[in-house]
Amino acid sequence: MKKYFPIINVSKRHFSTIILFLIWIETEIVYLTYFNLNITKTDPLQILLLIVNPLPISAIIICLISFLKNRLYIWANLLFLFIQNFWLFVNIIYYREFSDFISIQTIESFGLASNNIGKSLVQIVHFPDLWLFLDVLILFLLIHYRKIVVSNYTNHLLFSLAGFLSLIASFAVLFLANVDRPQLLTRSFDNNYLVKYLGMDGYFIDNLYQNSEQSSMKEKAKPKELKKVLKFIKSKKTHDIEYFGKEKNKDVFIIHLESLQQFMIDYKYEGKEVLPNLDKFYHDKHTISFDNFYHQVAQGKTSDAEMMLENSLFGLPTGSAMVSYGTQDTFDAAPEILDEKGYTTASLHGDVPTFWNRDNTYKSWGYEYFFSKNYYSDNNKDSFNAGYGMKDKIFMKDSVSYIQKLPQPFYAKIITVTNHYPYDLNKYDEDISSWHTGDNSVDHYVQTAHYLDEAFGEFINYLKASGLYNKSVIVLYGDHYGISNNHRAAISKILNKSKLTDYDLANFQKVPFMIHASNLKGYTDHTYGGEIDVLPTLLNLLGVNPNRYLFFGTDLLSKDHDQTVAFRDGDFISPEFTKYLGNIYNTSNGLTIKKMSKAEQTTYDQQQSEVNRELSYSDDVLTGDLLRFYHPKGFKHIDKDHFNYQKAHAIKKLNREQDKHKNSIYYLNKDKSTVHLYHTDAPELKDEK
Numbered sequence: 001m002k003k004y005f006p007i008i009n010v011s012k013r014h015f016s017t018i019i020l021f022l023i024w025i026e027t028e029i030v031y032l033t034y035f036n037l038n039i040t041k042t043d044p045l046q047i048l049l050l051i052v053n054p055l056p057i058s059a060i061i062i063c064l065i066s067f068l069k070n071r072l073y074i075w076a077n078l079l080f081l082f083i084q085n086f087w088l089f090v091n092i093i094y095y096r097e098f099s100d101f102i103s104i105q106t107i108e109s110f111g112l113a114s115n116n117i118g119k120s121l122v123q124i125v126h127f128p129d130l131w132l133f134l135d136v137l138i139l140f141l142l143i144h145y146r147k148i149v150v151s152n153y154t155n156h157l158l159f160s161l162a163g164f165l166s167l168i169a170s171f172a173v174l175f176l177a178n179v180d181r182p183q184l185l186t187r188s189f190d191n192n193y194l195v196k197y198l199g200m201d202g203y204f205i206d207n208l209y210q211n212s213e214q215s216s217m218k219e220k221a222k223p224k225e226l227k228k229v230l231k232f233i234k235s236k237k238t239h240d241i242e243y244f245g246k247e248k249n250k251d252v253f254i255i256h257l258e259s260l261q262q263f264m265i266d267y268k269y270e271g272k273e274v275l276p277n278l279d280k281f282y283h284d285k286h287t288i289s290f291d292n293f294y295h296q297v298a299q300g301k302t303s304d305a306e307m308m309l310e311n312s313l314f315g316l317p318t319g320s321a322m323v324s325y326g327t328q329d330t331f332d333a334a335p336e337i338l339d340e341k342g343y344t345t346a347s348l349h350g351d352v353p354t355f356w357n358r359d360n361t362y363k364s365w366g367y368e369y370f371f372s373k374n375y376y377s378d379n380n381k382d383s384f385n386a387g388y389g390m391k392d393k394i395f396m397k398d399s400v401s402y403i404q405k406l407p408q409p410f411y412a413k414i415i416t417v418t419n420h421y422p423y424d425l426n427k428y429d430e431d432i433s434s435w436h437t438g439d440n441s442v443d444h445y446v447q448t449a450h451y452l453d454e455a456f457g458e459f460i461n462y463l464k465a466s467g468l469y470n471k472s473v474i475v476l477y478g479d480h481y482g483i484s485n486n487h488r489a490a491i492s493k494i495l496n497k498s499k500l501t502d503y504d505l506a507n508f509q510k511v512p513f514m515i516h517a518s519n520l521k522g523y524t525d526h527t528y529g530g531e532i533d534v535l536p537t538l539l540n541l542l543g544v545n546p547n548r549y550l551f552f553g554t555d556l557l558s559k560d561h562d563q564t565v566a567f568r569d570g571d572f573i574s575p576e577f578t579k580y581l582g583n584i585y586n587t588s589n590g591l592t593i594k595k596m597s598k599a600e601q602t603t604y605d606q607q608q609s610e611v612n613r614e615l616s617y618s619d620d621v622l623t624g625d626l627l628r629f630y631h632p633k634g635f636k637h638i639d640k641d642h643f644n645y646q647k648a649h650a651i652k653k654l655n656r657e658q659d660k661h662k663n664s665i666y667y668l669n670k671d672k673s674t675v676h677l678y679h680t681d682a683p684e685l686k687d688e689k
Contacts, residue, residue, distance in 0.1 A: 011150070012151060062077065250471060253463075255477075283524075286520050299318055313552060326360050335362075338411045359645060372645070391429070396414065400674065404673065439489065475514070476513070505580065506580035527561060529556045529563065536555045575587055
């Protein structure tokens with residue numbers, strides 16, 4: 001055995017160097033093969049930082065470990081190597097689907113997002129990813145069987161000097177990063193920037209710091225900070241006489257189209273219209289549809305979309321605002337505002353109530369009812385998607401039993417989930433062929449989108465049959481992308497583009513947004529806007545002045561609407577400029593802008609400044625809970641103890657309220673259910689009478 005496996009004697013200095021080298025080389029491999037950090041190849045500083053940034057922090061920790069006694073020193077090094085590899089591993093998995101790096105807030109929110117959220121992540125683990133742990137395994141075996149023997153001698157002076165130099169190197173990296181990207185740590189940049197400049201360890205430390213800061217920011221916040229925000233909000237106020245009160249006192253349906261992107265509207269595959277019902281609705285004579293409407297979410301994905309939709313506040317740069325701040329008492333949320341106008345408010349979602357902390361957040365927002373998974377029949381396991389709640393056809397049909405009893409006018413949000421990654425459908429639900437892009441992660445998206453469309457069509461038919469259709473404002477929106485930028489090859493094939501540019505990817509962030517009501521004259525609106533603008537637009541239609549509230553969005557139907565659409569990482573799109581992934585384009589033709597005229601530069605700088613202020617002020621409102629200092633006349637403070645989402649309590653209350661108000665669809669149908677008016681082809685319900 002000795003002939004083939006000789007014993008290797010190494011000093012602590014050499015063993016520490018081996019550990020540091022393994023961490024460095026594996027991180028560099030991951031940078032170059034798994035992540036898209038948008039390195040400018042002509043920028044030597046970016047290349048230098050990418051090479052150096054994995055070393056300083058790891059070197060400091062390895063130098064500290066060197067002061068441990070021999071056996072403890074060896075196993076501490078192996079544990080540190082494993083932790084570093086595991087951190088790379090989980091980020092590879094997360095980045096593969098979300099084009100982002102995992103944060104502490106995201107990890108904390110996993111338990112609140114879904115009991116089964118891990119299932120979708122497991123499906124994007126590739127067996128070759130496990131190469132990251134080979135070095136730990138090999139070293140463990142060599143040390144365990146004493147094929148590597150590490151000397152007990154420690155040169156404390158040498159390791160102290162190395163640790164000191166590593167500390168200086170850490171500050172040097174931070175300094176050089178700020179030279180190439182000023183205000184890197186003080187502004188809301190994309191996490192790709194942080195990793196590119198500071199490395200995985202630097203990103204983690206910054207994220208840890210930001211997480212700890214959140215808890216103290218509310219305590220530090222003062223009323224004077226609100227004055228700056230209100231001044232900024234006042235400068236954005238709009239006026240719209242034409243549409244104000246056009247749909248006053250009508251019922252409102254907010255239909256959340258999970259992961260649906262704008263490119264799917266009027267999209268045909270194999271000669272077949274993929275979304276026939278949504279396409280028809282999009283072009284309806286009473287639907288105003290927006291074809292330059294963008295999602296603006298970050299890591300919070302759906303929860304960010306809900307935060308913007310219900311509050312006209314941005315989500316956070318990392319994590320989920322609903323998870324981190326959903327229990328705050330002060331929000332100017334749609335349910336609270338419309339409750340003051342006599343609306344019954346309800347959210348319907350066929351998954352667990354803890355998903356994105358909804359069971360707590362909805363109380364802070366003023367939702368009177370929250371019908372979640374335990375309100376729906378759980379007899380058939382085939383009624384549920386892969387970890388994300390009930391299939392849309394079954395969920396929407398079963399939701400009718402609660403919608404029909406809501407006292408009118410009501411505000412009801414319906415959250416679909418079938419078109420959620422990993423886009424799983426039973427074979428009997430597949431009504432259209434999958435794509436054949438060679439990317440299995442996205443090929444079935446077209447099938448689940450088609451299923452969503454069929455469910456929507458069935459729901460619209462029910463609204464017409466029950467009489468709700470012409471009495472309602474129906475708002476449809478896609479919450480975020482379904483196919484991330486990491487699937488460029490597949491996107492090229494889907495869009496039939498031989499060469500996909502970053503400008504194309506910017507437009508790929510468009511999501512559908514439609515407003516339908518009987519008093520509206522339908523058309524396609526080319527106004528640029530985003531999810532932050534939905535609430536002021538809706539309130540204006542309902543005859544509620546949005547200028548009374550602290551909203552960062554503006555009314556899309558107003559001529560005064562601000563058409564600069566801010567993305568969470570500081571990029572933006574306007575009719576003049578598209579800033580995306582570090583490049584600037586002419587929005588009208590998609591050409592890269594290499595040099596601007598003086599007038600163009602002034603306009604660009606003004607728009608960028610506004611975006612930075614908008615994101616920063618929105619963060620201040622959330623993290624400092626600044627709305628607790630906002631007391632305009634007539635506002636009521638939410639009493640969260642008033643809300644109880646337990647099934648028995650809520651159903652009893654719903655029956656009592658509809659008997660009291662005598663204006664629900666159920667009551668108007670002479671206390672007879674309207675569920676029989678709902679027709680679905682869902683195979684799981686074929687035996688129902």
